[in-house]
Structure formats: structure tokens, C-alpha cells
Amino acid sequence: MTTATYTVTGMTCGHCVSSVKEEVGEVPGVTGVEVDLATGLMTVESDSPLDTARIRAAVEEAGYEVADKR
Amino acid sequence: MTTATYTVTGMTCGHCVSSVKEEVGEVPGVTGVEVDLATGLMTVESDSPLDTARIRAAVEEAGYEVADKR
Numbered sequence: 001m002t003t004a005t006y007t008v009t010g011m012t013c014g015h016c017v018s019s020v021k022e023e024v025g026e027v028p029g030v031t032g033v034e035v036d037l038a039t040g041l042m043t044v045e046s047d048s049p050l051d052t053a054r055i056r057a058a059v060e061e062a063g064y065e066v067a068d069k070r
Numbered sequence: 071m072t073t074a075t076y077t078v079t080g081m082t083c084g085h086c087v088s089s090v091k092e093e094v095g096e097v098p099g100v101t102g103v104e105v106d107l108a109t110g111l112m113t114v115e116s117d118s119p120l121d122t123a124r125i126r127a128a129v130e131e132a133g134y135e136v137a138d139k140r
Contacts, residue, residue: 015085 001031002049006042008035010064023062027054040067071101072119076112078105080134093132097124110137 011017017035024033024044032045044055056066081087087105094103094114102115114125126136 012082013086015089016083019085 002046004044004046004050004052004055004069006044006055006059006069007067008040008042008059008064009067011035011037011040013037016062016064019062020059020064023058024055027058042066072116074114074116074120074122074125074139076114076125076129076139077137078110078112078129078134079137081105081107081110083107086132086134089132090129090134093128094125097128112136 008020011020014037017037020035020042021033024030024042027050029046029048029050030044031047032043034043035041042059044050052069059066078090081090084107087107090105090112091103094100094112097120099116099118099120100114101117102113104113105111112129114120122139129136
């Protein structure tokens with residue numbers, strides 16, 4: 001199992017968190033997504049390493065930005 | 071037609087606005103709801119005057135507060 005962490009910016013409430021989790025959760029290979037609203041920390045679990053660009057695109061699809069991959 | 075305006079607090083994004091509009095829109099008699107995120111101004115249209123308590127309850131059901139009826 002692979003765990004990658006990112007910083008997501010622009011989220012202001014629980015609805016935003018839900019949107020990000022939903023979009024990232026739909027990326028093929030993703031098995032789990034956790035997002036902390038206060039810090040913007042997003043933890044993505046997958047069976048194998050994923051292309052960061054796919055995760056970034058999903059976050060942007062939800063309407064937010066990946067500031068950096070930690 | 072009756073128009074009543076309220077100040078709603080706690081909304082931080084467009085998802086919040088959608089939640090408020092959905093809940094208030096379900097109150098019997100309501101024919102239209104507009105919400106401005108920046109100011110918190112909510113305008114509720116109805117065929118006849120509505121009980122403020124019903125509107126307040128709907129906003130709270132969405133997870134926000136009515137600060138005052140203007």
C-alpha cells in the first residue's frame with residue numbers, strides 16, 4: 001500500500017472537504033482519502049504509487065488547488 | 071407575493087449557499103430563495119407571509135444561523 005500526502009488550498013468548510021474526497025476517491029487506484037480542513041492536509045492511499053498529476057487534476061475538478069505534495 | 075429578507079451567518083462557500091437555498095426552498099409556501107454569500111443576505115419570496123420560525127428552522131437544518139430578519 002502507498003500513502004501520499006498533499007496540501008490542498010481553498011477549502012473553507014465540510015462541504016469542500018466532501019467534494020475533494022469524492023473527486024479524489026474516483027481516481028483509479030485510490031483506496032482511501034482523508035482530508036483535514038484546518039490544515040489542508042490530504043492523505044491518499046492506493047495499492048500502488050499514483051501519478052501526482054491525476055490527483056492534482058481531481059482536486060482541481062472539485063474546485064480547489066494542490067499547493068504541494070509533501 | 072411577499073418578500074422577506076434575512077441575514078444568514080456561517081456560510082463560507084458556494085456549497086453552503088446551495089445547502090441553505092435547498093432547505094429554505096423546501097419550506098411550504100416558499101416560491102423563491104436568493105442568497106448572497108458575501109453579505110449573508112437571503113431573500114425569500116412566497117405567495118403569502120411565512121412564519122419566520124419556519125425559515126429559521128430551515129436555515130439551522132442546513133447548518134447555519136439566521137442572525138436577524140431585516
